Amino acid sequence: VLTVHHLGASQSERIVWLCEELGIPYELKLHARDPVGQHSPPEYKALHWVGSAPIITDGDLALGESGAVVDYIIGKHGGGRMSVTADKPNFADYLFWFHYANGTLMPSLLIELGFAAAPEEVRKASTMAARMRERTDAAYAAIERRLGEADYFAGDELTGADIMMLFPLSHMRRFLPRDLAALPNLRAYLQRVGARPAFQRARRKADPTVPANLS
Numbered sequence: 001v002l003t004v005h006h007l008g009a010s011q012s013e014r015i016v017w018l019c020e021e022l023g024i025p026y027e028l029k030l031h032a033r034d035p036v037g038q039h040s041p042p043e044y045k046a047l048h049w050v051g052s053a054p055i056i057t058d059g060d061l062a063l064g065e066s067g068a069v070v071d072y073i074i075g076k077h078g079g080g081r082m083s084v085t086a087d088k089p090n091f092a093d094y095l096f097w098f099h100y101a102n103g104t105l106m107p108s109l110l111i112e113l114g115f116a117a118a119p120e121e122v123r124k125a126s127t128m129a130a131r132m133r134e135r136t137d138a139a140y141a142a143i144e145r146r147l148g149e150a151d152y153f154a155g156d157e158l159t160g161a162d163i164m165m166l167f168p169l170s171h172m173r174r175f176l177p178r179d180l181a182a183l184p185n186l187r188a189y190l191q192r193v194g195a196r197p198a199f200q201r202a203r204r205k206a207d208p209t210v211p212a213n214l215s
């Protein structure tokens with residue numbers, strides 16, 4: 001049976017949401033973070049050598065890495081739903097936003113977060129810190145433009161691209177706050193996602209006490 005191993009308040013929230021949207025049978029195992037370092041606990045690390053969330057198991061298979069897990073579930077259990085095939089005009093949009101989320105946006109946010117903890121003189125002197133901030137600013141501007149053209153990242157329908165993009169736009173703002181006042185398309189998008197019954201079910205099952213950070 002497909003089992004989603006969810007680490008509290010982590011990127012594996014994506015996978016619970018995906019399974020709820022697809023309406024497929026799955027088992028959910030909740031794992032608490034190690035109280036000292038907030039890392040994954042030893043039994044989570046034992047599932048797969050990556051040791052980081054998300055990890056799924058499916059029969060003899062254990063698989064990690066958000067993008068791989070989303071693609072796997074869509075392909076193997078979702079009958080291709082929530083993806084866009086190469087014959088469609090929005091194929092490249094789907095690929096771009098799906099991969100941009102963890103390929104560029106999450107790394108620049110995480111590097112920014114690292115610098116946020118560094119002494120001010122280190123941060124100010126670093127061209128890397130400035131470049132990452134520039135990247136994030138450009139990302140938010142592009143996201144606002146995209147969500148002015150379409151309801152969801154790949155087009156009219158919610159797809160795996162949204163499953164990938166939401167985490168940096170919601171959860172990561174707990175650590176790197178960003179004023180969304182001038183981003184009405186993004187604010188509307190976050191409300192649209194939050195109104196989806198499958199999203200609400202996923203929150204209740206995975207992280208009932210953690211705010212969804214949609215405003």
Ligand SMILES: N[C@@H](CCC(=O)N[C@@H](CS)C(=O)NCC(=O)O)C(=O)O
Binds near residue numbers: 010012067
């Ligand atoms: N790029 C990876 C990142 C996974 C990751 O860093 N997950 C965090 C939670 S958001 C984690 O498990 N941290 C705890 C740890 O590594 O011990 C993915 O998307 O699967």
